[in-house]
Amino acid sequence: MDDIAKDPSSTPLAERVERARAVLQHYNDQCPGGEIAYLIADLLHLADADVPGGADEALDRARLHHGAERPDDTRRALEGLPPAWERAALRWL
Numbered sequence: 001m002d003d004i005a006k007d008p009s010s011t012p013l014a015e016r017v018e019r020a021r022a023v024l025q026h027y028n029d030q031c032p033g034g035e036i037a038y039l040i041a042d043l044l045h046l047a048d049a050d051v052p053g054g055a056d057e058a059l060d061r062a063r064l065h066h067g068a069e070r071p072d073d074t075r076r077a078l079e080g081l082p083p084a085w086e087r088a089a090l091r092w093l
Contacts, residue, residue: 013069 027039047058078086 024036024039027042028034031038044055044058048054051058078089081089
């Protein structure tokens with residue numbers, strides 16, 4: 001689990017998924033039967049204790065990062081636009 005401390009912004013998405021999978025596996029080793037929602041809930045409790053702004057701030061930042069890192073969100077947002085508008089929007093994004 002040494003690679004968990006890497007800077008996430010410099011890691012390819014597939015590697016980040018695998019790192020998260022390793023964290024979930026470690027969590028399940030400690031708490032058998034735990035699902036990803038339980039891990040997220042425990043992380044939110046940790047954020048309430050350790051993060052300025054608590055769980056709400058951590059969730060807001062996580063949603064921001066997750067949304068920015070989803071490769072298909074831009075395409076979905078542009079669906080249905082006339083082709084010229086889509087090209088113009090992509091130049092700005």
